[in-house]
Amino acid sequence: MIRREDIRATQRDRAEPALSFRPGDLVRARVVNVVGSTSCGYASTSLPDAAQCCPEVGSVVTSARAVAASVLSSSCVTSATVSGATYLLSTAEPELGVVVGIGRPPLSGTTAIYGATGGCPLLPASWTEMVCPRTMARFPRKVARVPDDLLNVLASSTLPQPLTSS
Template identity: 30%
Template structure:
């Protein structure tokens, strides 16, 4: 399976039948998109193979769509008293092909003392959060949870512009100003 770029000659019309991601010009077939060349036998013409170029962005797309129980990493866009809204950037270790949104509802922030959770004391806009997909949610967003120890804020920036350091499971400190802020911190994952 060779990677090709637009304009690369793939073969002759007499040898192949042009399909998706290809273009016929004269007697030759050329790649029309960046991707991988694949050939399959033709059912109608037993002598020629069907040639196509599968776009590079489409090959890993299935792996980068959030599913129930997958771990995602996202950036907090906004918070309100009921939920934090995230832009999902990574599913597992694969960057997302599209823009997905997720919400962490107040009852899904932690496993214990759910009635005492305040979203603004757990997340702030701009925080990078590791969460688990618990439901496909509605048409606008996935439902996420940070109720496990290894889930929560993994990167936060203080008002002074420094990367904050977790000092407990619910607090982070700015190394410049020594100001302590509340967050639902993620336990570091051992590599």
């Protein structure tokens, strides 16, 4: 859970959650507090197998696993189970925010919630916008300042592969 006052370091009262994150976005955040169960579990182990998902979701699952593997776990995160805990998160640092946004195809029935894209993951365009690489449509987000090496891993695993005709 990300509270409004934990979205930005400045202008906390003016932060709009709907313009910062959308359901399904891959967010890099700092755990402020963990409330709930204390048995062991890891977030990356609760993700579905990428091969069992549609190509768009599978690429996002692969990216999420890459991010989880690149982030060092802390004792407060590894001591809480995914299903029985509530995580209070903060993105109030420049390095924190949306890493990869989730795009939806225009006819998926979720256009009003997510916005229509080419059905592929959104990539960072600026610190306040993400762009669909197929349609070039721009969407507001609180974008994380992602290190170049991690961005290269994400881009190589999330960009849609060109269609080839046989």
